[in-house]
Amino acid sequence: MNEILLTAVWGIVMMLAGAFVKNKSIPKYIAIGGLLITIFATCRELYYQQLIFDIDVKGMLNVERDVSFHLTFLVAMLVCTLFYFLLNGRDIEKVGNNVSEYFALIFFILCGVGIVASFNTLLMLFIGIEIISIPLYILTGADKRNLKSNEAGLKYFLMGAFSTGIMLMGIAFIYGGNESGSFFLDKINLGTGNMSVLTTIGLVLLMISLSFKVSAAPFHFWTPDVYDGAPTVFTSFMSTIVKAASFFAFARLFDNAFGTMQVQWQKLIVLITAATLLIGNLTAVFQQSVKRMLAYSSIAQAGFMLFALFAMNGKAKEGLVLYGTAYSLATIGIFAVLIKMNDYTIDGFNGLAKKQPVLAFAATIFLLSLTGIPLTAGFMAKFYMLMAAVDRGNNIWLVVLAVLCAAISAYYYFRVIQAMYFKENNEVTAQQEWDVTPSFKILLLVLVGIIILLGIFPNQLLIDWLWY
Amino acid sequence: MQTLGLRFPEILLWSPLIAGLLCFILRNDKQSRNVALGSSLITLAISIATLFYANDKQLSGLKDSYVWLPYIGSSFSIGLDGMGHLLTFLTALSFPIIFIATSKTEYKNASSFYGLMLLSQTGLLGVFMAMDALVFYFFWELALIPVYFLSSRWGGERRIQATFKFFVYTFAGSLLMLVGIIYIYLQTPATQAAMHSFSINAFYSLHLSFQQQYWLFWLFFVAFAIKMPVFPFHTWQPDAYEQAPTAVTMVMSGIMVKMGVFALLRWLVPYFPEAMDKYRSIIIWLSVIGMLYASLIAMKQDDIKRLVAYSSIAHIGLMCAAIFTSTANGVQGVMIQMFSHGINIIGMWIVVELLERQTGVRKISQLGGVAHKAPVLTIMLVVIAFANIALPLTNAFIGEFMMFNGLSQANIWYAAVAGISIILGAVYTLNMVQKVFYGETNTLTATIKDINWNEKLVLAVVVIIIFIVGVYPQPIFDLTKEAVTLFATKGK
Incomplete structure (x- = not known):
């Protein structure tokens, strides 16, 4: 609750700052300050249930301590955002003239993240998803003079509008098919009985629209173009925190509203998961641009996160938080390195280890984490997901498919590592000037440290500290 | 002496790790070579010392255990028992030999080279000592990563492709094994701390049904067969050996392939008696045909x-x-x-x-x-x-x-x-x-x-x-x- 209020307020503060502060490098610090306050307040809420304002939410948002799992997730996401701001602050300034507006939009997105993490009714879900989406359309097209950015923004907006329509339709059907006549998740949940026709249609429509938001196949076609076209700093944000939050919403909705009927819709999720894993991984293999490769990799990783819906048990929920965090941290890191490159192709990374050993080392760890090598957070995340899925007991073939896809993913992640360490640089990359400050390097190493610590002690860091 | 004896597995594991990290920091080729050689000799000395305790019943098998991930029932337990003991000794013995034999070979960035070599030694020792399935899997992969970097960086002309083939093969195999480990883990009975347990004893005391054994067997066998390698999973091996720098080839062929044989004995044979019986003749024929073919x-x-x-x-x-x-x-x-x-x-x-x-x-x-x-x-x-x-x-x-x-x-x-x-x-x-x-x-x-x-x-x-x-x-x-x-x- 604190998070939603503070981010909304701070978004407005940032907009005002845009009107009064002329210096381009100031907004960054204001944003980081606001984020720190938000993290602090969210931690207070998590540990002491301390709310800034005691607002009666009429049960539409989850504010209770004993089910504050979502706060753990929120804190993790806010910390990821903090790293995002710290690493990319200077690059956000370079996108255009309206620096504080960008930060304001990001704060509004964070407000949406807070809502989708704690919604109790379908209305709140809808509002949250929209609060996330609309600023994103703007951010995607933020590089106004770049045609690709414009195209991506428009494409994202049109596709997003469609999926919003589908979601509303789904909500309407669910409402109509429900005897209690309510939008509340616990009222919709009717136990293990067979679903009525209206509920079935509503559920499928909701699944489609949320699959679109998390870019699961076959609703992923917008992802590569949008991720590729958007300014790289915003791609980084879009493919990490926003994606993890959409997944959390997806899992929360299907767990709380339809969890008891999981047997009936699990088949659909199995199909979506299998398609996402295969399409994401196989297409990523053929990419020459690292940015586009990361777009497909985000689809591939979504396949693993879908296991949370496939398994729908306690381990899966913990796994989703861990996976979202591990994936976000590593992806933010790799994008931060990517932004510093002039040449986004894989060949552009040739010989990076010689020129920028710290960047190359950090990027290697991020890529290893994305691949899921032990000692990194990525392994523990994959491990939890696999454990949850095997625990579910059926469709073991899907788990085997997933691990084979993980082996394929090694192919494209390691191509970058090979370029950095084992290949000589070419003329273009040799002349590049590096805009890399010592503090940037230190931050990268801190991020590496966190990824490795999460890989060794996932419980201690994420679950013990935060949840209990 | 008894308390020290109990700490042996741990010391054996940390000494190459610490020396390896030290090598990375040193960034001086000559010093790091000396550190590597020195630490490998120390490891050998410790390993020889442990041999004297091998049959000491009081120490009950030189075991160490720490709480690691209590919620999922995994503890960081390592120990030396008969077969693992023999192979840790082989590992400890091989590295000084390798370092001395190749000391005349010049490597670019020798400090990273020796650092990675020692990290791979840590991984190998860990595999042979692991008494917990998750720890085993950790080390199994950790032994692979340094070797991947070593061969890809210091190997022959076609090193990148050859090593990568090796990596993807073994990585795919390991992940299949991970699924198998998780499946078996979920069958183990609850302990005080957690619902299930990764400890090797819990795995041993389990009896899986025939149906379970029949498909789980292959998840494990493929992982180990790739590592050994057994025909028809061997195609990565000649290229990888040829392209790797010789010091690394020694590690791969002298010790890493033993990981496969060792794992077959410790992590496959005991769980799947019926499946062993069923597939016995197929695998023996594969092996002997592979022998002839090779x-x-x-x-x-x-x-x-x-x-x-x-x-x-x-x-x-x-x-x-x-x-x-x-x-x-x-x-x-x-x-x-x-x-x-x-x-x-x-x-x-x-x-x-x-x-x-x-x-x-x-x-x-x-x-x-x-x-x-x-x-x-x-x-x-x-x-x-x-x-x-x-x-x-x-x-x-x-x-x-x-x-x-x-x-x-x-x-x-x-x-x-x-x-x-x-x-x-x-x-x-x-x-x-x-x-x-x-x-x-x-x-x-x-x-x-x-x-x-x-x-x-x-x-x-x-x-x-x-x-x-x-x-x-x-x-x-x-x-x-x-x-x-x-x-x-x-x-x-």
Whole structure:
């Protein structure tokens, strides 16, 4: 609750700052300050249930301590955002003239993240998803003079509008098919009985629209173009925190509203998961641009996160938080390195280890984490997901498919590592000037440290500290 | 002393790790080489010290355990028991030999090279000591990553592709094994701390149904078969061995392939008795066909490295076949052969390394008459070659004899086909010795100098071990006695 209020307020503060502060490098610090306050307040809420304002939410948002799992997730996401701001602050300034507006939009997105993490009714879900989406359309097209950015923004907006329509339709059907006549998740949940026709249609429509938001196949076609076209700093944000939050919403909705009927819709999720894993991984293999490769990799990783819906048990929920965090941290890191490159192709990374050993080392760890090598957070995340899925007991073939896809993913992640360490640089990359400050390097190493610590002690860091 | 004895597995694990990280920090080539050599000698000393406690019942098997992930029932437990003990000793022994033998080879960025070598040693030691399935998996992968970087960075011309093939193969195999581990884990009964347990004892006490065994067996077997490698999963191996720098090839062939054999015994045989029974003949036939096939290809090789690589496939095939006979003799033979093969093949690589460093080539057809110029090297090589073809008095004879004994107990035809490959082994090994070391010297070999003292030292160590184990293998029998009984009877 604190998070939603503070981010909304701070978004407005940032907009005002845009009107009064002329210096381009100031907004960054204001944003980081606001984020720190938000993290602090969210931690207070998590540990002491301390709310800034005691607002009666009429049960539409989850504010209770004993089910504050979502706060753990929120804190993790806010910390990821903090790293995002710290690493990319200077690059956000370079996108255009309206620096504080960008930060304001990001704060509004964070407000949406807070809502989708704690919604109790379908209305709140809808509002949250929209609060996330609309600023994103703007951010995607933020590089106004770049045609690709414009195209991506428009494409994202049109596709997003469609999926919003589908979601509303789904909500309407669910409402109509429900005897209690309510939008509340616990009222919709009717136990293990067979679903009525209206509920079935509503559920499928909701699944489609949320699959679109998390870019699961076959609703992923917008992802590569949008991720590729958007300014790289915003791609980084879009493919990490926003994606993890959409997944959390997806899992929360299907767990709380339809969890008891999981047997009936699990088949659909199995199909979506299998398609996402295969399409994401196989297409990523053929990419020459690292940015586009990361777009497909985000689809591939979504396949693993879908296991949370496939398994729908306690381990899966913990796994989703861990996976979202591990994936976000590593992806933010790799994008931060990517932004510093002039040449986004894989060949552009040739010989990076010689020129920028710290960047190359950090990027290697991020890529290893994305691949899921032990000692990194990525392994523990994959491990939890696999454990949850095997625990579910059926469709073991899907788990085997997933691990084979993980082996394929090694192919494209390691191509970058090979370029950095084992290949000589070419003329273009040799002349590049590096805009890399010592503090940037230190931050990268801190991020590496966190990824490795999460890989060794996932419980201690994420679950013990935060949840209990 | 008793408390110190209890800490042995831990010290054994941390000493190469700390030294390895130190190497990265040093960034001075000469210093890091000395650190690497020093730490490997310390590790060897610790390992020898642990051998004195091997049969000390009071210490109950030199075990260490820490709370790690209590919620999911995994603890960081490592320990030394018979078979693992033997292989940790092999690991500890091999690294100083490798470092001394290759100390003349210059590496760019030597500090990273030695750092990664020591990290891979940590991973290997961890695999042999792990007493918890998750810890085992951790180390299993951790041994792989440094080797991947070592070969890709310091290897031959086609190193990137060859090493990557190796990596993807083994990574895919390991992930399948991970699914298997998780599945078995979820079958284990609840403990006080958690719903299930990853501890090896919980795994051992479990009895899986036939249906479960039949498919789980393959998840594990494929992972181990790729690592060993057993036909038809061997295709990564000759390229990877050829392209890796020789020091790394020694690690891969001397120790890493033993991970596969070891894991087969410890992490596969005990869980799947019925599945073993069902698939026994398929796997033994695969192994012996692989032996024959590898031997035939080895005869046609011109590159010495590839020849040794294929001969290694044949040797490993025999071990795999012997394990699946589930006879006491066969399994005992595997134990002793794991150790012997590690020593012998490292000896072979050292000779290859010495030749390559001096002449710049590894082609059998381009070499010749080395014996005139380097008599000491030749004597050493001949002994190692004899050990490679398992002549009596050498270490490999004991192991191969016992494994053949096991095979013929199971089915005489297995032994017959495998026997052909042993004869072929003698053909190609002696052919190689003859062409490279005898005959006329040519322009390439005319300038060869005989080996200097530290190369003599390591080769002498190898040769002495070959004879000691060949004549008096009893200590190894004693060390692995319990393991043999366990694995031979479990499989029945």
